[in-house]
């Protein structure tokens with residue numbers, strides 16, 4: 001049976017720009033639009049021309065994209081003609097393939113927010129759609145508050161949707177603007193609408209205020225809607241929009257949808273999804289959600305030993321889809337919840353082949369569990385685990401020895417008479433029988449220690465010149481009878497490779513130092529440095 005076409009509409013650059021803390025520059029918008037185009041998204045809503053200089057500039061440019069690049073804005077204001085409405089003029093002048101009007105469809109909103117009559121709102125919808133059609137644009141109408149409006153006055157909500165459709169809108173998009181509608185209500189109301197307007201002209205725009213925007217979008221499709229609006233990583237006003245990064249793989253990989261619908265994203269484009277999700281987070285300086293379905297670091301991470309053992313026999317035992325399908329990867333974590341299978345899997349990943357029955361494997365697992373009881377956490381410290389494994393398997397050279405370190409923190413007045421806090425560290429290391437003493441200054445004790453440790457490592461210096469610390473996290477734990485600090489340090493090298501190390505001690509300087517040392521030694525091992 002031929003599959004029906006389902007269209008994807010991305011509003012990361014418009015509704016996503018309404019996210020608290022998100023602010024796109026013009027360059028950001030161009031990069032994201034290209035990324036969405038490369039992913040194969042049918043419609044990319046770039047923004048709201050006339051609302052701010054960035055969006056106006058964006059829609060003043062020519063561009064070379066395959067997607068239907070869409071401009072967003074309001075229907076004409078009550079009491080004005082379209083030719084006398086600067087907002088509509090900005091939309092009609094925008095270099096856009098399509099125009100998406102937002103229109104009121106809840107009579108209460110018409111009365112309270114627009115302060116006009118129901119008839120004038122319907123005329124505004126008709127006039128705006130007709131003007132954009134006359135300009136040769138594809139037209140979409142986002143029926144704002146459609147579901148709340150339908151519950152309050154179904155006839156009026158439907159008459160707004162019909163006014164848009166009958167005036168020539170390609171898509172009538174039903175919006176759950178306040179995000180409070182539940183999946184069974186969406187399914188029922190979309191089902192009613194599609195008896196009046198053909199489903200292949202109906203879209204869904206769901207907000208996530210009850211954490212059901214994805215479920216609501218899928219419910220709308222089940223009821224007949226054929227366009228889904230959403231954003232990358234679920235950005236959007238308040239709690240966000242339907243997350244296309246979850247919806248796309250569901251449509252591609254789940255039988256109910258895959259067997260009935262065809263979408264524009266190819267299998268190869270699907271494999272770029274995890275990278276696209278991370279790239280957006282990087283651009284916005286947001287930490288990626290490790291637990292994001294499909295694309296998060298933990299989406300295919302297995303900690304439990306019983307699961308790991310089965311996954312190594314056949315991944316299907318504990319994975320709902322293959323991680324590679326979305327560009328993610330399987331991770332089998334080593335921790336106090338793991339068994340020999342977890343250790344074997346991690347050793348295989350780092351290229352160490354050891355027999356599962358080798359007694360050193362049991363020793364390594366025992367050591368991991370004992371150290372985790374003291375506060376270490378190897379599941380998040382891949383490099384420290386690798387060093388521990390290499391040490392137990394007898395393969396880490398003694399590169400250098402730290403004989404002593406001192407750290408001082410001092411508050412004083414600087415030359416401008418301002419009070420400043422300065423940290424100083426001195427580290428004494430022995431490399432090849434030679435003692436090297438280095439001092440470092442930093443804005444805190446760990447920073448000073450890091451500067452001093454990495455200032456002069458003699459013949460190893462060249463291996464660590466490109467090393468930088470990219471993240472530092474401390475937690476205070478109650479392990480056993482006393483409080484200890486656990487420090488996790490993330491490092492990056494000149495090739496962009498990242499790794500994490502861990503240190504644990506009652507003293508935060510000591511735990512930081514352990515993690516720093518592991519990071520430096522890991523870099524030497526990774527670079528193939530010999531003692």
Ligand SMILES: CC(=O)SCCNC(=O)CCNC(=O)[C@H](O)C(C)(C)COP(=O)(O)OP(=O)(O)OC[C@H]1O[C@@H](n2cnc3c(N)ncnc32)[C@H](O)[C@@H]1OP(=O)(O)O
Pocket residue numbers: 015018048050051052074075076077078102103104113114115124144177237
């Ligand atoms: C559900 C959504 O997410 S819709 C998208 C919302 N996005 C945004 O608002 C972001 C961009 N917005 C803006 O920059 C500004 O609001 C602008 C430039 C659009 C308008 O700014 P201003 O002219 O100063 O108006 P302001 O924002 O204060 O109020 C909106 C006006 O539009 C009217 N309006 C709202 N929706 C519609 C509509 N669908 N059709 C016609 N008029 C509308 C309101 O009644 C209000 O009119 P009023 O000024 O007579 O009270």
Ligand SMILES: CC(=O)C(=O)O
Pocket residue numbers: 015102142143144145175176177178205207
């Ligand atoms: C149009 C839109 O963003 C909404 O109604 O939520």
